[in-house]
Amino acid sequence: MTWLTFLIVSGIAVIFAGGLIFSRNAVHGAMCLVASFCAIATLFLLLSAEFIFVVQIAVYAGAIMVLFLFVMMLLNVQGQEGALAGRAPGQLLVALALGAALLGQAVWLVARGGEIISRPARIPAGFGSPEDIGTALFTRNLLPFEITSLVLLAAMAGAVVLARKAGLSPKPNGAPAGGKPE
Amino acid sequence: MTAPSLQIITWNLWVSAPVCALAASAMVTLIAGAFWPAFARWLTPCLALGGIALTAAFTILAGMLGLPPAGMQVMDSFTVVFDLIILIAAFITVLVSNHYVTRENLERGEYYALMMLSASGAMLMAASDNYVMMFLGLELLSIPLYVLAGFSRGRSESQESALKYLLLGAFASAFFVFGAALVFSATGSTNIVVAGDATERALVGTTPIYVIGLAMILTALAFKVALVPFHMWTPDVYQGAPTSVTAFMAVVAKAAGFGALARVAAAGPEGSWTVLLWGLSAATMIWGNLLAISQNNIKRLLAYSSIAHAGYLLMGILAGGRAGISAVLFYLLAYAAMTFGAFAAVIILAGRGDGAEDIEDYRGIARRSPLLGWTMAIFMFSLAGLPPFAGFFGKLYLFSAAVEAGYPGLTVLAVLTSVMGVFYYLRVTVVMWMQEPEAESGPAAQTSAPLLSRLVLSALAVAVLALGIFSSPVLRWTNSGSAGLERSAEAAIQMTLPEPTNAPAALSGGSR
């Protein structure tokens, strides 16, 4: 875990994250994000989190982003929107202010770096292995683990309801289609 | 191959029994709605009501056992009071919804199941003493709500509001995650009390990181309870969502957010933290009341009113202590009753398709339907904080707690903004009572509500009155709740949590 590898990999992650923000085309943005996620996964590997590394690739790059691409293809949205479209100067201002504040925080963190932990803890051999994660997951964190199943259930039921065609309900809805005119 | 040994679960299952009961009944409702659609009309709401009642029983039972903190969840008297508030709110929502769901022709099984799942998330949020658990509770509360907001697929406003709510809610929860990660890296723990205690005793030299993390968590919760400047989504979402969902959102999501805030705020450091809360509270009261004045749509008006009320509630959180938290609990109860009442009236008045939501549409309603007129007047007076209704006593307790805790300036502000609030609440009443009704068109022509809705409306009005007149026994009950919060905080520090492989406090101080 040296500076060189850290800088290279994190540089890739940041550059591709920038690609997401600045790309004019949503699909290009998604691809940039996939690359950024893969770089972050590599960083996980540097942090001896091999299990999380694989899960990151399988879940984020392999499932979530594919879903995004799928929907983009389904809707076939071509990139008509300009990057950093100047339509909302107020929001741009807020974004810049937020960015400045958070960056300030980051710089401050570095400046105080000596006071935070400067060196990784000595860790046992199996740290971050599936066994280690499993032990932590199914003892101390069993309750949250069970709750995630409820979250997934809610999301599943919700997605099914939303995706169902409106005409399937027993009575056709008589509400005006476009809502109330203003 | 060795057979894996099953480890004994390390906490008492009673701690999570209420949430489990509610989630299980949600699943039963979901399945019943899917497999017996013919009976869904009466079966699913009955199942939902039964499930909520069962959960309430479990909550009371678990509360009587006096369980120690479980490392993730606490079952103290604070949780009991909170859970019961949430369950009462969910119960009323189901009652209020029945009419609406039938009229709008929404899928019943999913509707009630998602509502119950959302309520169980709310209960988790109020009961969790760990940021991770709180995050999961927040998501379990929010994800069904996003769906419910977009539930009337016939109306595009509903879907728009769902998307807005989802995008901003997810944005806020990303703040929560990052804040929790900062707290974790500063203290080595995600337990609210333990992390706060570690910082207080200066076990780690990273208090500012902890404070930044806490501020980000506060941001996320502020989004959920709609504090200014994180309130932008509220009016649009409240207006667009199905009205019964809006009522649920306005009460349960807000209650859950304040339950979480009460636990987090107790762990907050002095100084910058109180300034932050003070500013948020003041801004919320002023802005919410100011914007409410210019609203013509009743749902938007109630949205801004709920923002304003969040400001008052935050004052109680800021005051803290037994009196402050107790006042928050009382006010939440009062707020639930009057807000539900107002929304129930709106549902009855709106007629099919949410056609009538402008306040002007309500002209002369009271002449045609005295029940609606009277109850709406009661709710509006109570929301405005006029005696002898619940809202008045709620504000009284909140203000006195704030004064006692040493925030007289904020209290004066709150009183002034309350006076501002009287204007727009009374306007609704005036329109309903004093103005001439329109001709045969409009909602005034179709105010024939089913019996159940009338009963609920009257019951809520009675509750608002009763909470006002007999406020002291209720206050005693909420007092026990706030006492529980203090006790479990002490217990959590004393409890030996399972030690991680490497004690964080020992090595995070500096380089080795």
Place this chain on the structure above:
Amino acid sequence: MLFDLIASFIKAVLVFAVVMSFVPFLIWLERKLVAWMQQRIGPNRTGPFGLLQPIADAVKLIIKENIFPSGVEKITYFLAPMMSMIPALAAFAVIPFGSPVRIMGRTVNLQVADVNIGILYILALSSLAVYGAVLAGWSSNNKYSLLGGLRTSAQMISYELPIGLSVVSIVLLTGSLSLNEVVRSQASHGIWNIFPQFLGFIILLISYNAELNRAPFDLGEAESEIVAGYHTEYSGFRFAMFYMGEYVNMVTVAALVTVLFLGGWQAPFGPEIPLLWFLIKIFAFILLYMWVRATFPRVRYDQLMALGWKILVPASLANLAMTAVIIVLGGPNAVRILSVGSIVLAVLVGLVLKAAVALRTKSAPGLAPPAGAGS
């Protein structure tokens, strides 16, 4: 250290070379085999038995002009064929193809990298394989390509579920995520995983057929419906990369199934010759897939989805539940009990399916789904 590095490098190069050289041979084999099954002759002009045909094809494809059709998204269009090949090749890195051998006094694992999360690694990479099809379909600026990409991505995401669930049962049986360990545990159990995990094996076989986009599940490139699916607009070398990717994927899957279910490099009888038995098993699988391709007609897309979600996912969940329960309760006899239980469960699932299909056929004779896709 240096020795290990060199050994790894040599192994990587060797594996790459061998797998890539499989591809032309497999293409020839498939054409010959399918021709034989359909009572045709197949390639027979170029070289003896047409053996040089794939090489001629490759030369033709490579020297063809590289066309960028107008309106394509250049970067994505360029990257997509690579994205379809790289995961398949990279997955081969963790597959053990022989017991450790001793070279120059050192033990060398016949595996490019022995990582202790090999199974997860392969699952992760196979979930990346979908990008090639998705991006190709999107970037081609062609309706048929887009449809093909959509179909393929939905299909691959859906079938990853039963694959993952079946593999988890193997993990339960092994107690490790390392593929080496999977082989070793099969040796120590004295029985290959195909017996205690018979249902899982069947599920995996079907799911991987869909994951590979091969007939009868090649909906993403069904030429009678959507021209050639996501690679309609591709020609020349880029098209060849898709083609190669498909076959490399097939080899990888065959190797994975061999390791997971057929005892890897172990000999069923006779002496254990390094690589020989492994290759035999791989080829047996590949031949099986070719046979399936030649035999079954293509299914409808809704049938494909129904098969995945309504049959394979519940069946693999049942398999997982049974495996978990028997392992906890069965103690030392668990594997033997499972061997019986798994076959019983498989028969049960089959009977239920047959009954369901019969019921459907009776109620609506016109809608009878073809074999293997009833729901």
Place this chain on the structure above:
Amino acid sequence: MIWNATVPFGAWAVLSGLLFTMGAAGFLVRRDPIVMFMCIELMLNAGNLLFVAAARYLGVVDGQVYVFFVMTVAAAEVAVGLAIIVAIFRRKTTIDVDEMSEMRG
């Protein structure tokens, strides 16, 4: 040689802070809901990175477990969010948030 020195925790914190900020800025600036959603995913990933780094530097593996939860929740959010977007798209052919202006106030 500085390139071989150990990376202090502050560097990881800065990196994740930077990624989080980029995600937040992207969310506020972009108008396409799908891109905004992806920016949220980036923000969540920044949180995950911080969790993992803290887990490594503190020697507490629970940090990695939390990442697991965050990923699950992210997947659930994406499922619901994309379902909503598709539902909206079915009704009208725009998903630009600026053009969603049926509600004003």
